[in-house]
Amino acid sequence: MATRLKEVDAVMVGMGWTGSIMARELTKAGLTVIGLERGNDLTPGEHFALPGIRDELKYTQRLELIQDPALETLTFRHRPSEEALPMRRMGSFLPGNSVGGAANHWGGLHWRYLPSDHLCRSHIVNRYGAKAIPEDMTIQDWAMTYDELEPCYEKFDKLCGVSGKAGNLRGQKIDGGNIFEGPRSSEYPNPPMKMTESALMFEKAAKELGYHPFPQPISNASRPYTNIEGLTLGGCQYCGHCERAGCEANAKAGPHVCILPKLRDEPKFTLRARAWVSRLIYDKSARKVTGVVYTDTRTGEEYEQPAGLVILSAYVFGNVSLMLYSGIGEPYDPVTQKGAVGKNYCYQLSRIGITMFFENKEFNPFMGAPGSAMALDDVDGDNFDHSGLGFLGGSRFACGHSDGRPINYRPVPPGTPRWGADWKKATAKWYHHAANIAVSGSNYANRNNYLDLDPTYKDQLGRPLLRLTYNFVDNDYKVMEYTVGVAEKIARAMNPSIIAPPRIRRGDYDIVPYQSTHNTGGTVMGTDPKTSVVNRYLQSWDASNLFIMGASTFPQQPAYNPTGPVGALAYWSADAIVTKYLKNPGPLVHA
Amino acid sequence: MTDDPKIGRRGFLVGAGAAAAALAPEAPAQAQTQAAATPAAAPAAPAAEAWLTLTQTEAAFIEAAVDTLIPADDLTPSGSDCGVAVFIDRQLAGAWGNGARLYRQGPFPKAKPELGYQLALTPREFFAAGIEAANAFTRKTYGKEFDRLSEPQREEALKAMEAGKAQFTGFSSTQFFNALLQLTMEGFFADPIYGGNRDMAAWKMIGYPGLPATYREDIKTYFGKKYDKPPRSIADFS
Numbered sequence: 001m002a003t004r005l006k007e008v009d010a011v012m013v014g015m016g017w018t019g020s021i022m023a024r025e026l027t028k029a030g031l032t033v034i035g036l037e038r039g040n041d042l043t044p045g046e047h048f049a050l051p052g053i054r055d056e057l058k059y060t061q062r063l064e065l066i067q068d069p070a071l072e073t074l075t076f077r078h079r080p081s082e083e084a085l086p087m088r089r090m091g092s093f094l095p096g097n098s099v100g101g102a103a104n105h106w107g108g109l110h111w112r113y114l115p116s117d118h119l120c121r122s123h124i125v126n127r128y129g130a131k132a133i134p135e136d137m138t139i140q141d142w143a144m145t146y147d148e149l150e151p152c153y154e155k156f157d158k159l160c161g162v163s164g165k166a167g168n169l170r171g172q173k174i175d176g177g178n179i180f181e182g183p184r185s186s187e188y189p190n191p192p193m194k195m196t197e198s199a200l201m202f203e204k205a206a207k208e209l210g211y212h213p214f215p216q217p218i219s220n221a222s223r224p225y226t227n228i229e230g231l232t233l234g235g236c237q238y239c240g241h242c243e244r245a246g247c248e249a250n251a252k253a254g255p256h257v258c259i260l261p262k263l264r265d266e267p268k269f270t271l272r273a274r275a276w277v278s279r280l281i282y283d284k285s286a287r288k289v290t291g292v293v294y295t296d297t298r299t300g301e302e303y304e305q306p307a308g309l310v311i312l313s314a315y316v317f318g319n320v321s322l323m324l325y326s327g328i329g330e331p332y333d334p335v336t337q338k339g340a341v342g343k344n345y346c347y348q349l350s351r352i353g354i355t356m357f358f359e360n361k362e363f364n365p366f367m368g369a370p371g372s373a374m375a376l377d378d379v380d381g382d383n384f385d386h387s388g389l390g391f392l393g394g395s396r397f398a399c400g401h402s403d404g405r406p407i408n409y410r411p412v413p414p415g416t417p418r419w420g421a422d423w424k425k426a427t428a429k430w431y432h433h434a435a436n437i438a439v440s441g442s443n444y445a446n447r448n449n450y451l452d453l454d455p456t457y458k459d460q461l462g463r464p465l466l467r468l469t470y471n472f473v474d475n476d477y478k479v480m481e482y483t484v485g486v487a488e489k490i491a492r493a494m495n496p497s498i499i500a501p502p503r504i505r506r507g508d509y510d511i512v513p514y515q516s517t518h519n520t521g522g523t524v525m526g527t528d529p530k531t532s533v534v535n536r537y538l539q540s541w542d543a544s545n546l547f548i549m550g551a552s553t554f555p556q557q558p559a560y561n562p563t564g565p566v567g568a569l570a571y572w573s574a575d576a577i578v579t580k581y582l583k584n585p586g587p588l589v590h591a
Numbered sequence: 592m593t594d595d596p597k598i599g600r601r602g603f604l605v606g607a608g609a610a611a612a613a614l615a616p617e618a619p620a621q622a623q624t625q626a627a628a629t630p631a632a633a634p635a636a637p638a639a640e641a642w643l644t645l646t647q648t649e650a651a652f653i654e655a656a657v658d659t660l661i662p663a664d665d666l667t668p669s670g671s672d673c674g675v676a677v678f679i680d681r682q683l684a685g686a687w688g689n690g691a692r693l694y695r696q697g698p699f700p701k702a703k704p705e706l707g708y709q710l711a712l713t714p715r716e717f718f719a720a721g722i723e724a725a726n727a728f729t730r731k732t733y734g735k736e737f738d739r740l741s742e743p744q745r746e747e748a749l750k751a752m753e754a755g756k757a758q759f760t761g762f763s764s765t766q767f768f769n770a771l772l773q774l775t776m777e778g779f780f781a782d783p784i785y786g787g788n789r790d791m792a793a794w795k796m797i798g799y800p801g802l803p804a805t806y807r808e809d810i811k812t813y814f815g816k817k818y819d820k821p822p823r824s825i826a827d828f829s
Contacts (some may be wrong), residue, residue, distance in 0.1 A: 051828035054802050057781040062687060069694040076706060085706045088694040194810050216806060239804040249805075315816040364818045364827040366799055367806040406799045418753075419660040420746065424796070428666055431797040432817060457696060 002293050007306035008032045008270075011278045011292055012313050013322065016101020017563070018549035018570040020255035020263065021159075025230075025574035026309075027268040027584065034270050034305060035263070038071075038293055039098035041273040044256045045334045048104075048246030056405040059245040065105040067095040072459040074317060078211040078471040078508050080334050080448060086457050086465065092510070093347075093517040094244075095315055099273055102315070102517060103254035103563075107243040107370035107402070108219040110162045110253075110561035112153045113166035114567070115146035116382040120444075120556060123382055124392060130391065137475065138337075138344055138445045139392075140555035142538030143525040146182040149568055152575070154185055156567035160253035161225035161233050163190040163371055164217035178214045178375070180383045190222045193236060193371035195400065198363055198435035202399035203374040205493035211378045216398055218371030219253035219563075229262050238403075240366045240404050274298050278461050280310060280326040282543060289328070289543045295461060309577070312523075313570075319552040320451045320522035321466040323466065329533055329542045332450050334469070340533045342451035344524050345470060346557035349395070349441030349480055350516035352503050354487050356496035357413055357434050365432060366404030373400025376490075379483045380559045391478035393442035396488055396559040399435065410438070413498045435494075437487045440516070441479045445556040451522045471509050480504045518562050520551040528591060535574035535589040538569060544587045547573050592820040640677055642683035645714065648736070652722045653679050655738035659745040660775050667792040670775060678787030679718075680780030688715040710762060716771070721767035724759040725752060782825045800829055826828075 009031035012019035023033045042048075060467070067090065075084035096102030121141050124132055132138065160575045166187045167177025192215030195203075206213040220236040227233065236251040250257045263269045277294045291306035312319045323329055323341045330339035343496045376397040377383055386392060403409055411434035416426040454467040484502045491499055526532025529541040538553055540546040549570055551562045580588055593781065642650050657670030657679070667673060682688050690713035702709040712720060729737045729748050737748060751757050757764035778787030780794070782801070788794065794801055801822040809818065 051802050051825045054804055055782055055784075055825060057777060057785060059794050063692065063776060069690050070690075070692060073694045078705070083700070085700065085709055086694050086696070087706075089692065089806045091707060196810070235807060237804070238806040240806075241804060268663075275679055349718050362815055362817045364810075364813055366804065367810045367813070367818070372810070404799065405776050406794065406797060410776075410780075411799070419775075421662050421664055421751075424661065424664060424666050428796050428798075431799070454697070508703075508705050512705070512707045 002302040002304040004304045004306070007291070007308070008034050009307065010034075010275075010311060011305055011307040012311045013102065013280075013292060014038070014312075014314035014318055015099045015255070015271065016096060016313060016315065017103050017255060017567055019101075019311065020259045021567060021570040022264055022311050022313060022549065022574050023269055024259050025571070025578065027263070027266050030217055030268070031309075032268050034307070035290070036220065036275040036277055037099045037271070037273045038276040038297070039273065041099045041102065041271065042256065044246060044248075048248050050248050053245055053248050054239070056241070056407050056498045059105070059241070060405055061407055063090055063094060063244070065097060066090055066245065067097045068485070070460070072465070074466040074468050075454040075457050076468045076476070076511050078469070080469055082455055084467045084469070087511055091444075091512045092515050093519055094514065095317065095517065099260070099271065100255045104144065104246050104256070105244050106252070106254070106517075106563065108252050109370055109561040109563070110157070110160060110182075110217050110219040111564045112182060113146065113558055113560060113565050114180065114381045114383070115429070117558040117560075118142040118146045118149070120558075123577055127382065128386065132386075134475065136447045136473070137392070138239040138447050140344070140445070140524065140526055140531065142555065143527055143532070144572070149565075149572055150182065150185065152568040152571040153564065154569050155228070156564065158189050158228045159258050159567065160219040161189045161221045162213075162219050162228055162253075163193050164188040164215055164220035165192050165215050167214055176214060178217075178377050179212050180380065188217065189206070191227055191345060193218060193220060193222045193369060194238070196363065196368050196372050199372060199374040199400035200252060201494050202437065202490065203359075206374070206376055206490050209490060209491070209493055211376055213376045214292055216371050216373040216375045216400065218369070220369045220371040221251045221253070222371070227258055227273050229259060231258055231261055233257055236369050236371065238367050238369050238372060240368055240402060242370050242402060250517060258443065275303075276461065277314070277322065278302075278325070278463065280312075280322055280328065280546070282326050282328050284327070287543055289326075289546045308545060310546050312546065315550060316519045316522055316552040317451075317466055318341055319548055319550060321453070321463075321522060323533070324453050324466075325463055326352040328540065328546070331452055334448050334450055337447060340524065340529070340531055342522050343531070344445040344521040344553070345451050345468065346443045346445055346447045346516040346520045347470065347509075348443055348516040348557060349439075349472075349476055349505060350518070351438075351514070352441065352480055352484055352485065352505060353397075353437045353439040354491045354502045355434055355436045355492060355500040356491050357411070357430055357498040357500075359433060359497040361433060361435075363401055363432055363435060364404075365401045365409065365434070368401035368404075370402045372402060373398045381488050389478070389482065391475045392481065393444050393478060393479050394559060395439045395441040395477065395483035397439055397490075399437045401435070407430075414500050437491055439484050439487050440559050440561075441476065441483060442559040443557045444475060445521065447549045472505060477504075477506070478564075518551070518557060520554040520557040520562060523548045524555045525553045526555065535587075535591075537580070537588050538573040539576070539581070539588050541591065543578040543588075545585065547577065549573065628671045642680050644688070647721065648726070649722050650676065650680070650811060651738040652726060652736070655740075655745060656749065656771060657775050657778070659742065659749055659770065661779055666796045668789075670779065672789070673779060673792045674783070674787040674789040675775055675778035678781065678785050679774050681786050682778075683718055689713050717762075717767070717770065720761065721759070721771070721773045723762070724767065725757070728752070728757040728759070728764070733796065762809045784825050791824055
């Protein structure tokens with residue numbers, strides 16, 4: 001029997017980016033807030049400190065900061081007709097763990113989705129006609145435009161101290177920035193990072209071919225920076241250990257650096273780590289949630305935390321599974337296409353691209369950061385004319401050096417054996433002399449890619465695992481073929497001594513090798529409760545005091561990394577709660 | 592096909608033990624003479640470390656395997672002289688080896704490779720089974736355990752396992768080979784605190800400087816120029 005605790009105004013389920021932003025905004029508005037986090041708490045000064053933070057085995061290989069699948073994982077299958085099996089080890093994607101969530105180990109790539117990404121379906125219908133969209137491609141518009149979200153994009157930029165160069169300032173296009181981006185009200189908070197030679201070579205070749213490269217927008221601070229919360233980030237050290245590990249320089253934006261010190265000092269806020277929320281308590285007739293049930297993982301005891309407002313900020317998989325366990329909303333059925341919880345799961349076409357070898361160039365590949373790269377958007381989204389091409393969407397490119405950690409990074413020319421004397425010679429010869437154009441492709445929604453509950457396997461609390469049904473479809477292969485072909489053109493123009501064959505995904509999706517942690521969908525936003533789970537304020541259609549955060553609200557996944565919109569939407573929803581909902585609790589949108 | 596004249600480390604240790612047992616304590620002078628006649632230990636290696644989990648058979652296999660995957664040359668000593676076998680032993684003895692960060696609930700039906708690892712075995716158990724199967728394969732094919740094969744035979748045997756041409760029960764030889772290769776590379780290139788990459792030999796081989804990895808100024812100073820500072824590891828800063 002769960003022990004019932006004293007009611008609070010709001011409870012956050014998960015204390016990553018969105019739980020932290022929402023908790024801060026709501027406590028500023030006078031609410032009492034409890035932040036529940038399944039993982040442990042962290043102190044960057046202790047947990048992200050030299051020399052231990054430079055341990056590639058611990059962080060990159062053994063995944064120290066990543067969710068432990070022994071606690072909870074998901075099952076996976078390619079098609080609804082197959083049986084799903086557990087993902088026994090993390091591989092393809094690496095969800096976070098602990099207070100701070102995935103922001104503890106992300107690489108910092110920070111974007112604003114394109115205006116055409118926001119109006120994905122309408123834009124395509126207007127430009128190419130409705131028949132251009134395949135019948136099983138279930139793309140939808142966002143429930144707000146880029147322009148509406150812009151002030152929140154700006155706020156999150158300033159919270160993080162994004163480093164970059166504007167390509168569109170209040171409608172004026174600026175060479176050297178991303179000329180395809182939506183209009184910004186102001187320049188980036190920090191100037192671009194220092195570029196590696198590989199990035200500059202890419203920039204030169206791309207420009208000569210008529211493309212428009214620009215510095216990768218990044219939440220690695222290019223210089224010490226004090227954010228809108230009065231908290232200070234340090235300047236990036238170009239250590240080459242960014243992804244998978246914490247930042248000892250406080251240069252990588254995340255809740256611990258950007259928000260939590262304020263929350264820890266805030267009397268209205270209480271953080272409870274090691275608190276695993278097992279379900280929301282749903283009063284279906286009242287169309288409200290009354291609180292959450294959680295297990296204290298130190299003692300195994302269960303607690304009921306009543307709350308006036310519940311914020312689901314538990315990452316894509318946590319959000320969807322909690323909706324399903326709690327019986328909120330109708331689960332999606334791919335056969336009938338009825339229901340919306342679990343619908344439109346999307347991913348990313350990642351770790352594709354092309355590697356080049358330059359006998360006469362010295363790259364020092366271990367020096368760099370995800371931000372010391374040049375990016376390119378000419379074949380992204382709908383930035384180019386798709387007439388006659390037979391696919392929709394596109395890819396963004398990046399070229400630079402940010403990870404020379406040798407267990408993982410040992411580029412060798414095609415045909416090199418994987419071991420033995422020749423392997424040693426080639427590895428020693430080329431380690432300093434390789435560069436890569438990384439391509440990241442959009443993944444548009446499909447009726448057969450979705451999330452529901454597994455019938456066989458359980459987590460450590462005895463609940464069914466979430467089941468992922470997902471595969472690449474024809475559109476995805478065409479996006480990769482076309483856009484990696486463009487990357488190859490640029491690669492050849494960079495004049496390498498050796499060029500490896502382009503890397504494209506072929507065949508079924510493989511959940512084993514790391515690709516990307518850009519899982520999206522499952523509680524998508526929309527204007528129609530039949531095809532969405534939340535409205536434009538991220539408020540649940542089924543419970544007016546439940547708001548769902550994060551990329552689970554994205555109807556489909558563009559080519560960009562999702563964190564920029566994830567943070568912006570948290571501010572957007574917080575603003576709606578504070579200025580509209582609290583004054584008049586109830587549904588904010590009537591469908 | 593001739594036998595490699597080197598008897599291998601296991602043979603040396605077994606032989607020395609047997610000789611000492613036969614001679615002690617009645618003829619200590621003869622025991623000393625016996626000891627002086629045996630071959631010198633591998634150069635630049637510290638005193639042999641105790642195995643935490645590998646059996647003698649497993650250790651012999653692992654040492655022979657990592658010496659074939661990473662042979663000695665002018666770039667580095669052999670894999671086992673770089674501590675890679677010690678690394679593997681420590682990893683298999685520790686939390687990861689015994690199933691940490693592995694979802695271990697059944698059932699365990701066979702699966703296509705895109706669904707990932709589906710065996711009920713921990714890494715420690717998997718390596719025990721794999722080494723047993725590898726030795727059974729070489730006994731069948733060459734009449735000897737893997738560590739007794741000549742260098743060319745070892746290469747041939749590993750290539751067969753890599754290609755899935757060796758018949759293993761319960762899992763493919765490719766799956767075992769890939770796990771062995773991955774652990775070997777981790778041991779070779781990880782920070783030396785884990786037992787491998789002795790003297791940062793692998794880092795010196797490729798020119799990877801290790802720690803502290805703070806390059807805010809160096810990224811400009813060394814633009815286009817090879818970074819030339821000698822490598823340092825976590826232990827150097829502890």
